Amino acid sequence: MSAREKLNDDLILGKHTYRSINDKVNNVVLNQNSHTIPWAVCFMVGFMLLQLMGLVILWLLYRGIGIWGVNNPSMWGWDIINFVWWIGIGHAGTLISAILLLLKQSWRNSINRFAEAMTLFAVACAGLFPLLHTGRPYMAYWMFPYPNVLAMTPNFRSPLLWDVFAISTYATVSAVFWFLGLIPDVASLRDRSKNPIFRTIFGALAMGWRGASSHWQRYESAYIMLAGLSTPLVLSVHSIVSFDFAVSNLPGWHVTLFPPYFVAGAVYAGFAMVLTLAIPVRAWYNMKDFITMRHIDWMAKVMLATGLIVFYGYLCEGFFSWYSGNVFERDMMRFRMFGPYGWAYWMLILCNGVVPQFLWFPKIRTNLVALFVICQFVSLGMWLERFVIITVSLTRDFLPSSWGYFTPTIYDIGMFVGTVGQFTFLMFGFLRVLPMINNFEMKELLYRMIGRGHGHGHAAHAPEPALAGHAAGDGEEH
């Protein structure tokens, strides 16, 4: 894999026909020999770490959450940090699939499928933490307002309860959205697979799709409606997560800017994860014609923009904690910068404030190695952001007598590494069994590119039009 690739204008490169796109995307699933050693390594490592997570959870259920580092005064620790981190990562998927669809950004077409898968798997990782944090996950249903003889209702004023609804809605809508988008592609797999077992499974999943125009018409309207439903979720889910902190009166948590700044941070971390996956996967499966440098450049730009908003948030936190003139606010900021967790704060500024500035340079945005490294910094930075917010404020509250220091245990680390494993396992499992690129949307894109490239659209009616090298594809950018 060469580090630098040239920036292109078209969203599909090379000479492609409908058939060649079809073959390329479907072959990854239909030809099980197309998976190489990198796939096996990632999948196996993911699988092993997943087993580790199983052991940690088993021990946790047996001994209780005391095995984690959480204790008075730091009642929230890595569990909540990881929860916020994972749920944030999921947001890029929804943004790409829903908001960019409504904005008619055609560069979303090749990346939306696996970005949505990433959303689902990230939410699956995130959901584990609050569930286990309750200590009695088998009583999780108490969080729902169901009629019961215990005379117990959840506190509707608590954002923690809103989280339950926000995240369960988010998971449901994302799953339905993802599945709906898969139907036409799964039908295409059903028609092409030779293996009877595959044909049966894909046939069941395709829900009787025949590609009739009535199917397409219903499909399109359902898809747009789900996109409309998902759009507010991009904002609401992470806003509610930020309320978990902001509605308290703890210095460092009680910040009115939190909702938009958390949302921006979520999208920022999410795009870093999409790129982390897309850069190697497009090389391993030779998808460079579909996930082009133009796509990567766009993603890098979105990362830069959201990263700047996040950094604006840090500057505001710094300035306003001083400007408030409140002794507790000012001390909290002093502890963040120069207290026992000062290293984390400055690492955070480096990762989220300084390193992303390299994305201003087009040369860096087209350098895959540099971009991959920056994405790792961003992921680390976003994790540290939650660490700084949660740990510093909890261990340095109003009374010096209740100050403390948070130290994670091996079970905290095991749990975190375990969810990374679960995510990797699911992600690479997905690559093998379902089309990673939206097959029919790519063909639709090709249709539009050819139509416009020739000016009159006559080529689009040809049964197998070949894409000329320079079909215009720039009309959709703004």
Added chain:
Amino acid sequence: MQLFFQVWLYAWVTWMTLTLGCAGLLYLHHAVRGKWSLVILRTLEAGTKQLPLMMLLGIPVVVSVWMGEGSVYSWLNTLKTHPQVVAKVAYLNPMGFTVRYFIYFAIWIFLATRLTKSAARQDKSFDVREQTMRLTFGAWSMVIFMLSMTLAWVDWVMSLDPVWSSTMFPAWFMMGGCLMALALAAIILTSRMKSEPFKTAASGEVLKDIGNMLLTLTMVWAYFSLSQFLIMWSANIPTEVKYYQSRFDIPALNIMGGVLIAFQWLVPFLALLAPRTKRQPELLQKVAILILIMRFVDMFWTVVPFFMAKGKGIDTTTVLVNVAGMAALGVVWLWSFSSDLRNHSPLPKHDARLEEALSHVQS
């Protein structure tokens, strides 16, 4: 005398919000090369060109910080000795306020002039390098603008209650300004759509995009307002929650708040969701007018209660004087704005995308 400065501040802040909204959208347009904002570019430019005028009109605000006891800013008189005010005297002092005032305007005028001049040069020379320059410079302008504007709204409005602070407030002001500017631009655009070149240039997709942008901004306004309110209400910290308490305690302001929720968010939101509104210029214009009026009401709701003594209601005279002051300044602003708008070609020539759309119809 106090009343004069209070009314002046309210009126000036209102028109300043609109001016900065135009500036913000202008920087955004050049940074992302928006297609939809191309047809309203002249409006945004004309609005941004009012910055020097606004700098002059804001002189009384600067004067008022040098008036000590008689100032509208309570950090100079009644709250002078409050420990939280004493703690930030390094920032909140007349000299700092004045110096910063001129720095903000110098920055904004420089950014806007450079972008507008470059676009004007390209209108003549058709040199694509100008466009590339504006992409980068526009992005940097956004960054510098965000930072300077944050401090500006702290100085001008947030410091009216020096014990109160909210990190959301400057961002809220900026989004509100953009909403205001876009509503104004939409009104002007829709009123000119009966004749060319706007009839062609703004038909179909562009009008829909502007409608969608209005929809987005009203939602952002509601999102920011609700977030700030919910966070302050839940934490219930006395120095903070008094911002809302002082407004909720007065029945007239309470009703005004309800009107804002209904007509700056709910009604425009529902109206703009319907595709019909975004297809028919007349309908879109009605919604834009509603939003613009509500923005003026909102500025009243935000700024004026800072001056009201605790427990005192709001009387008709105060309202009338404030509205009159706002209208008087508005006449000056609009007169200068419309003469700028008239002096330039209705549409920019430098962008090939617009030229292409227009040439299709002529041929």
